[in-house]
Amino acid sequence: MSHDALTLDVFEAIAEPRRREIIGLLAGRQATPVNDLVDSLRLPQPAVSKHLGVLRRAGLVTVQKDGQRRLYALNAAGLKPVHDWIRTYERYWSGQLDRIKARAERVAAQKRAGESDESAPHKTDPAE
Amino acid sequence: MSHDALTLDVFEAIAEPRRREIIGLLAGRQATPVNDLVDSLRLPQPAVSKHLGVLRRAGLVTVQKDGQRRLYALNAAGLKPVHDWIRTYERYWSGQLDRIKARAERVAAQKRAGESDESAPHKTDPAE
DNA sequence: TTGATATATTCCTGATATGGAATATACTCC
DNA sequence: GGAGTATATTCCATATCAGGAATATATCAA
Known part of the structure; x- marks a missing residue:
């Protein structure tokens, strides 16, 4: 490397x-x-x-x-960088409310309705 | 690997x-x-x-x-294993008191559950 | 000093990953 | 069908890593 x-x-x-x-x-x-x-x-x-x-x-x-x-x-303490990085995405799976709140931050910038969202943190099995 | x-x-x-x-x-x-x-x-x-x-x-x-x-x-959600693993050690850099408390929790948890996912710290020496 | 212990380092080999280039596949449009 | 676009896959070359074996270094003991 x-x-x-x-x-x-x-x-x-x-x-x-x-x-x-x-x-x-x-x-x-x-x-x-x-x-x-x-x-x-x-x-x-x-x-x-x-x-x-x-x-x-x-x-x-x-x-x-x-x-x-x-x-x-x-x-x-050397693990802190990893922790900080991971924590950025914690809200994306931690719970429904948190996730909606997180999305709201992005959506707020757009202020548009009717967006079809489907990125739920449940595992979709990508069958080939 | x-x-x-x-x-x-x-x-x-x-x-x-x-x-x-x-x-x-x-x-x-x-x-x-x-x-x-x-x-x-x-x-x-x-x-x-x-x-x-x-x-x-x-x-x-x-x-x-x-x-x-x-x-x-x-x-x-796929990042959760990393988050869980990191969280185990978060207390080790967050403070001295937390660290002592963390050890107690860890020992107790190990006595309870034998469930070990791959990323979890393995057997810790109880003699210490 | 000689020997034993504790740890690090070097060399080797097999496995694997990465990016590049070329190609294959799949879909859309005309 | 044929051209063009979007993405995936394959092959190649280079680089790196993990473990094994052997060896080097440092320290302790007698």
């Missing part, structure tokens, strides 16, 4: 299920050595270290030296 | 900046033909169609035939 080696995209970082799993594990602890994560994840240590490297460059975890170990801790 | 050709991971779908852009464009409109997106994105039409295909298989957009055009609409 065309990313700076030092700054990875948070969205890409959390696209990996294993990395989300690591985040979930770190959320419950304060500072966890790599080996504990290796045991929990049942993944070879190099793979875990690589994932931790991605998370660190994405700003999602912090490292702390403790003797020969490296203690990783979650930096949940 | 080895994904079903018909069911793509939402996290992977939104990892692409262009696709997030498409989502942003669709959020403001009701049903948009591909060509409108092509104009807005300044991306060749085949690329746009491919991204739309990914979004559709991930359940984030729906298609609707309109003559020779295909009208795409945002299905924001």
